[in-house]
Amino acid sequence: MRRTTLWKIRKFTLIYAIVVIAAVWTLFPVYWMVKSSLTPNDVMYTPKPSLLPSHWTLLHYRELIKAGFMRYVYNSLYVALICTVVCVFISVIASYSLTRLKFKGRKFVAKSIIYSYLLPASVLFIPMYVAVSRLGLNDNKNALLIVYPTFIVPYCCYMLISYFKAIPESLEEAALIDGCSSLQTLYKIIVPIAAPGIAVVATFTFTMSWNEFLYALCLTTSPNQQTVTIGIASFKISDQAIWGLLMSSSVVASIPAVMLYFLAQRFLKSGLSAGGVKF
Amino acid sequence: MRKAFSAIAIAAMVSFIAAGCASGGASSGGDSQGKPAAAGAAGQQPKAETPKEKGKFVFWDKAEYVAAYNDDMKAYVEKWGQSNNVDVTYVIVSPNDLKTKLLAAIEAKNPPDLIVGDDFLLKQFIAMNALVPLDDVVNGADLVPGAKNYTVTGGKYFLAPEAFLMGGAYLRKDVWDKHNLPVPKTWDELYQQAKVVNDPKNGFYAVGFPLGASGGGDAEGMLRDLILSFGGSIVDKDNNITVNSPEVLAALKFAAQFWQQGLTPASSTTWDDTGNNNAYLAGTVGFVLNSGSIYSAAQKDKPELAKNTLLIPKLAGPKGRVVLGSGNAFAVLAGGKGTDGAKKFVSAFLGDKPHYTQLVAKLGGTWQPVLNGAQDDPFWKDPNNASAGWLDQINNVVGAGNYPGPEDALGAKSKSMQLVTKTVQRIVVEKMDPQKSLDQLEKDLKQLYGK
Amino acid sequence: MRAEALGRKYDRALAYTLILPVAFVIFIVIGIPFVQALYLSLTNKTVGVEPAFIGLKNYVTILSDPDYWKVLRNTFVYMIACVAVKLVLGMILAVVLNEKFPLRGLFRGIFLIPWGLSGMVTAMTWRWIYDDTYGILNSLFMRWGLIDTPIPWISGIHIALVSCILVDVWRGIPFFMFSLLGGLQTIDRQMYEAATIDGAGWTRQFFGITVPSVMPVIAITALLSCIWTFNDFENIFLVTGGGPVHASAVISVYTYEVAFLQNAMGKSLAVAGSVIPILVVMIIVATRRLNTDA
Numbered sequence A: 001m002r003r004t005t006l007w008k009i010r011k012f013t014l015i016y017a018i019v020v021i022a023a024v025w026t027l028f029p030v031y032w033m034v035k036s037s038l039t040p041n042d043v044m045y046t047p048k049p050s051l052l053p054s055h056w057t058l059l060h061y062r063e064l065i066k067a068g069f070m071r072y073v074y075n076s077l078y079v080a081l082i083c084t085v086v087c088v089f090i091s092v093i094a095s096y097s098l099t100r101l102k103f104k105g106r107k108f109v110a111k112s113i114i115y116s117y118l119l120p121a122s123v124l125f126i127p128m129y130v131a132v133s134r135l136g137l138n139d140n141k142n143a144l145l146i147v148y149p150t151f152i153v154p155y156c157c158y159m160l161i162s163y164f165k166a167i168p169e170s171l172e173e174a175a176l177i178d179g180c181s182s183l184q185t186l187y188k189i190i191v192p193i194a195a196p197g198i199a200v201v202a203t204f205t206f207t208m209s210w211n212e213f214l215y216a217l218c219l220t221t222s223p224n225q226q227t228v229t230i231g232i233a234s235f236k237i238s239d240q241a242i243w244g245l246l247m248s249s250s251v252v253a254s255i256p257a258v259m260l261y262f263l264a265q266r267f268l269k270s271g272l273s274a275g276g277v278k279f
Numbered sequence B: 001m002r003k004a005f006s007a008i009a010i011a012a013m014v015s016f017i018a019a020g021c022a023s024g025g026a027s028s029g030g031d032s033q034g035k036p037a038a039a040g041a042a043g044q045q046p047k048a049e050t051p052k053e054k055g056k057f058v059f060w061d062k063a064e065y066v067a068a069y070n071d072d073m074k075a076y077v078e079k080w081g082q083s084n085n086v087d088v089t090y091v092i093v094s095p096n097d098l099k100t101k102l103l104a105a106i107e108a109k110n111p112p113d114l115i116v117g118d119d120f121l122l123k124q125f126i127a128m129n130a131l132v133p134l135d136d137v138v139n140g141a142d143l144v145p146g147a148k149n150y151t152v153t154g155g156k157y158f159l160a161p162e163a164f165l166m167g168g169a170y171l172r173k174d175v176w177d178k179h180n181l182p183v184p185k186t187w188d189e190l191y192q193q194a195k196v197v198n199d200p201k202n203g204f205y206a207v208g209f210p211l212g213a214s215g216g217g218d219a220e221g222m223l224r225d226l227i228l229s230f231g232g233s234i235v236d237k238d239n240n241i242t243v244n245s246p247e248v249l250a251a252l253k254f255a256a257q258f259w260q261q262g263l264t265p266a267s268s269t270t271w272d273d274t275g276n277n278n279a280y281l282a283g284t285v286g287f288v289l290n291s292g293s294i295y296s297a298a299q300k301d302k303p304e305l306a307k308n309t310l311l312i313p314k315l316a317g318p319k320g321r322v323v324l325g326s327g328n329a330f331a332v333l334a335g336g337k338g339t340d341g342a343k344k345f346v347s348a349f350l351g352d353k354p355h356y357t358q359l360v361a362k363l364g365g366t367w368q369p370v371l372n373g374a375q376d377d378p379f380w381k382d383p384n385n386a387s388a389g390w391l392d393q394i395n396n397v398v399g400a401g402n403y404p405g406p407e408d409a410l411g412a413k414s415k416s417m418q419l420v421t422k423t424v425q426r427i428v429v430e431k432m433d434p435q436k437s438l439d440q441l442e443k444d445l446k447q448l449y450g451k
Numbered sequence C: 001m002r003a004e005a006l007g008r009k010y011d012r013a014l015a016y017t018l019i020l021p022v023a024f025v026i027f028i029v030i031g032i033p034f035v036q037a038l039y040l041s042l043t044n045k046t047v048g049v050e051p052a053f054i055g056l057k058n059y060v061t062i063l064s065d066p067d068y069w070k071v072l073r074n075t076f077v078y079m080i081a082c083v084a085v086k087l088v089l090g091m092i093l094a095v096v097l098n099e100k101f102p103l104r105g106l107f108r109g110i111f112l113i114p115w116g117l118s119g120m121v122t123a124m125t126w127r128w129i130y131d132d133t134y135g136i137l138n139s140l141f142m143r144w145g146l147i148d149t150p151i152p153w154i155s156g157i158h159i160a161l162v163s164c165i166l167v168d169v170w171r172g173i174p175f176f177m178f179s180l181l182g183g184l185q186t187i188d189r190q191m192y193e194a195a196t197i198d199g200a201g202w203t204r205q206f207f208g209i210t211v212p213s214v215m216p217v218i219a220i221t222a223l224l225s226c227i228w229t230f231n232d233f234e235n236i237f238l239v240t241g242g243g244p245v246h247a248s249a250v251i252s253v254y255t256y257e258v259a260f261l262q263n264a265m266g267k268s269l270a271v272a273g274s275v276i277p278i279l280v281v282m283i284i285v286a287t288r289r290l291n292t293d294a
Helices: A002-037 A059-066 A069-100 A106-117 A121-134 A142-147 A149-165 A169-177 A182-193 A195-211 A214-219 A228-233 A243-274 B002-031 B038-049 B067-083 B095-107 B119-123 B135-140 B145-151 B173-178 B187-197 B218-229 B246-260 B266-270 B274-282 B293-301 B303-307 B339-351 B353-362 B386-396 B409-416 B419-428 B434-449 C002-040 C057-063 C066-097 C104-116 C119-130 C136-143 C160-185 C189-197 C202-230 C234-239 C251-261 C265-274 C276-293
Strands: B055-062 B086-093 B114-118 B160-164 B168-172 B287-290 B309-312 B327-332
Touching: A002 A243, A002 C066, A002 C104, A002 C119, A002 C160, A059 A069, A059 A243, A069 A106, A069 A142, A069 A149, A069 A182, A069 A195, A069 A228, A069 A243, A069 C002, A106 A149, A106 C002, A106 C276, A121 A142, A121 A149, A121 A214, A121 B095, A121 C002, A121 C251, A121 C265, A142 A149, A142 A214, A149 A195, A149 C002, A169 A182, A182 A195, A182 C002, A195 A243, A214 A228, A214 B095, A228 A243, A228 C119, A243 C104, A243 C119, B055 B067, B055 B095, B055 B339, B067 B086, B067 B339, B067 B353, B086 B095, B086 B339, B095 B114, B095 B119, B095 C251, B114 B119, B114 B339, B119 B327, B119 B409, B135 B160, B135 B339, B145 B160, B145 B327, B145 B386, B160 B339, B168 B173, B168 B386, B173 B187, B173 B309, B187 B246, B218 B246, B218 B287, B218 B419, B246 B266, B246 B419, B246 B434, B266 B274, B274 B287, B274 B293, B287 B293, B293 B303, B293 B309, B303 B309, B309 B386, B327 B339, B339 B353, B409 B434, B419 B434, C002 C265, C057 C265, C066 C104, C066 C160, C066 C202, C066 C251, C104 C160, C119 C136, C119 C160, C119 C234, C160 C202, C160 C234, C189 C202, C202 C276, C234 C251, C251 C265, C265 C276
Parallel strands: B055 B086, B055 B114
Antiparallel strands: B114 B327, B160 B327, B168 B287, B168 B309
């Protein structure tokens, strides 16, 4: 009895040591970002920055609002939400088709998806840009809705295919015998079972579109079309980085995605591993 | 139930297919190279229904740290557009992204009509046949001679000067006074004094010299200035490569010792153009070479530092002082529908001296005027205006970044590739023998120039 | 029998309909630009000028360029180091978080944060932390007496790449942690009990039961992460810009540099295209492993 207690104490000490160190490592940059965003410029531009703030200011945030930063946030939300809904939807139905239905060329499509997933974005960049411009989508955030699926759809399909494969077909067979159509088995059986996986894919899709920088930089020019990443970058003007605004805009830009992750947290651990695990 | 779902699903499918076909057709249309933006034009058609003769142009202006400039320019160009029946789309583009964006836009045959940018950057677009000649605009304006010297390329004007961004040296007067040192006039004086004021133990370095090669122009500009003041040159006026000379070698060795002896922060080998701004504003370096942006930032955020700062002209070398010009310039892009409107606007802007003079003053010393007479504004006579210390440099401008070589695309390219910076980097970071590194520079230049 | 045959016929039409949007994205939206890019990599394309076909010259040029090999080596160092460190640390945290202890939910939430931040925000923040003048890191280390002179985090020829790796690790651990945590939770507790009765120690249990059980998760997570880090652009571009002297440049950054600083589009596409075979081999090896394991 005493031995187990002692063992337990040692185990808990070890656990807490690890998680506390990891938490400090994780939180420090976040703390530093938030702290810097609240630090007035005259104390910020010093070679001996203090760990704790000497005094706070909301000045950077006020300037941010005044500079119209919320427009960038709105644009990013617009692009990321539409991309997520559309890409996840088409990927779910395609993955269903690829894992459950038999048709000619299935293997070819499945392979193409995997290979297109590993294409470096830099390969497609210039031809994509030219094609999109010729569609008349210059300086238009909708252009991003055409471009982002090129890296989102292969990812979504890749993940969803492995989730769907992991669901035993016997479940659907029973449903088919009960008179369900193929489509019904998709939304009555597969989608509910794969829901955590779909939630994870959707979360990633959202952040991928939210984070993209290079296409957004080249395809949009005016602030009412540009996304947050461009908004943040605009606070580095020529040779002068305005760190107060860079950090406060980073904080603002992080809020939606971090919130989404917290909401999706309960799906994450089951969803992330589902693809690799046999049921 | 079952039918309803299938119906919805099929409806969704159909709409996707429709969307797919629509964009598919258009994108395959875009594939055939050389058909200039037929689809793009179609997309912009609806607006053109309003009165036919109304002109329009798209203006990408450079984002300035002093935001008052962009506010002023926006109001000015829009007012001009109204009275001239021209629709102006005014967009602010960060200079850091201008090249990437412009390259992409030109490739897509959809460039803006008018841009403002740094002269060395815009010169790179001349060889792409992307710019229209502005000789009539430049010759029609009342410009100081130096302004023409930094915008001319091969005897022609594809750029029209907007303002000098001359820059010069920033010196921490308080530190120099503490050591009873005079204000340096030559590179050698600076080097001797640097060894005195250097105090890295307390986080203070004598100088802050950038040596990053990931874009930006500070490092390359400084090293080329130094080479000229040592009597060397990269190319001569006929584009013969003259870089492998004892003068250039001496200049490179001289530059390298600032890093080798720890007179500049070690990290400056990766500084982009923000590096020396940051270091000077933080008070960690005593001397930097830069445009006026540091002064603007200091006035706003660190007034105490601004007061302790002396703005002095660039330094002289063993072979004297060669003043090269650089600055903002206008360029009008070929192929657009707004070319004429854009040219007219530039002429109007350069013809409006009262507006120009007050605009330069609004920039608080980061700009020096290109128009004759603007220097006589009270702004420059104010004894508290430290930035006036740089003003007289504009009267001695002999050329731009590639002097004595021609201001051609190759020169601009060799500058933007930062070949000299990389040469010093090799000496400092990789500890390569200076002569060997110089040989490599000569080889790189020969490859670039196709010799 | 008849019903099934009918069902299948219906299914075939359905199958093609369902696959259509994705096939459109893959074969048209990605496929056409990809073919164009491959063609352009065989030309002397620069912006604004019509390309001329020059065969494999771009590839010959880059393969004989020592810079290219340096950058390629960096890319592998970066990828392998990032994935290995993330895997090990992610595994440790996953094992720990799989135990029951007070405040577990709180820590789980904390560890998730970096993954929610955008790559750009992460890079900017770390750039700010590393900064040689305003950076908190050197300032703290010096205050604690760990170092005498500042560490050139982003400018040291040997340390710049390490700094980039640290940033990627910081942001990427949660992905590994949560994937592995999910895998660990599917392991049958009875296996450990049986092993304990057999007298197997902690290490033997870990390598005998835990690792083999989550192997499929490890494989898929590592593969995804390999692809992401191999193609990663923003992190390195924004933290070090690839410097000094390409010491921390990877293929994607180098591609950008060739395309936009040197304005050699054809050559830059050759740089980007030259790594595709490597990626293909990587994914073939990985999927083969995956198939035998799963």
